[in-house]
Amino acid sequence: DTAVSQTPKYLVTQMGNDKSIKCEQNLGHDTMYWYKQDSKKFLKIMFSYNNKELIINETVPNRFSPKSPDKAHLNLHINSLELGDSAVYFCASSPVGGRLETQYFGPGTRLLVL
Amino acid sequence: KNEVEQSPQNLTAQEGEFITINCSYSVGISALHWLQQHPGGGIVSLFMLSSGKKKHGRLIATINIQEKHSSLHITASHPRDSAVYICAVLSGGSNYKLTFGKGTLLTVNP
Numbered sequence: 113d114t115a116v117s118q119t120p121k122y123l124v125t126q127m128g129n130d131k132s133i134k135c136e137q138n139l140g141h142d143t144m145y146w147y148k149q150d151s152k153k154f155l156k157i158m159f160s161y162n163n164k165e166l167i168i169n170e171t172v173p174n175r176f177s178p179k180s181p182d183k184a185h186l187n188l189h190i191n192s193l194e195l196g197d198s199a200v201y202f203c204a205s206s207p208v209g210g211r212l213e214t215q216y217f218g219p220g221t222r223l224l225v226l
Numbered sequence: 227k228n229e230v231e232q233s234p235q236n237l238t239a240q241e242g243e244f245i246t247i248n249c250s251y252s253v254g255i256s257a258l259h260w261l262q263q264h265p266g267g268g269i270v271s272l273f274m275l276s277s278g279k280k281k282h283g284r285l286i287a288t289i290n291i292q293e294k295h296s297s298l299h300i301t302a303s304h305p306r307d308s309a310v311y312i313c314a315v316l317s318g319g320s321n322y323k324l325t326f327g328k329g330t331l332l333t334v335n336p
Contacts, residue, residue, distance in 0.1 A: 152328075153263075153310065153328070153329055154326065154328055154329075155261075155312060155314075155326040155329075157323070157326075200267060204269075215259070215271050216271065217261075217268070217269040217270070217271065219267070219268050220267050220268065220269070
């Protein structure tokens with residue numbers, strides 16, 4: 113019974129393609145997040161979603177769009193993939209999304225754009 | 227200059243040693259997180275602090291809000307503690323933001 117799961121685990125694709133990464137949490141949490149970890153292992157928050165409302169959107173290109181069909185899912189869609197999008201993407205969730213929450217991370221999706 | 231600085235960047239220790247990893251930040255914060263990333267890539271949230279000190283097993287995290295500094299201590303270190311330890315601070319007003327340090331790579335040798 114994995115708390116936060118992501119699919120796929122690995123994704124290799126060509127430049128210019130459109131792809132999606134799925135995230136599901138079975139913790140009943142209200143807030144979900146997407147993070148990007150670059151080749152230097154530097155972790156950066158991309159999005160935060162609380163009750164279907166985007167509450168953080170860092171300086172992320174609009175080719176990236178989070179989609180939340182329900183509270184348990186936050187999928188990441190990426191259009192017109194570029195080489196620089198190659199990274200590990202982590203999904204996370206937290207109970208309420210307030211300022212004092214511990215976050216629970218998924219295992220990551222390794223994206224390689226050729 | 228990054229808003230969150232960690233030191234050291236790399237740390238090698240012998241099994242049983244006491245480990246300290248430091249995190250300094252330059253902005254006012256609501257809370258600070260310590261995360262652990264295993265060699266396989268998985269990330270675990272270790273602590274969330276807004277003041278004082280927290281302890282979980284052999285791990286201790288402290289924060290000094292006035293000095294804008296936090297430390298993560300590992301007592302009786304073990305090779306399985308080998309990982310990257312990441313500090314992240316939560317700041318901002320109604321639209322808060324989470325800023326990460328670059329991580330400290332800890333290697334504990336048997």
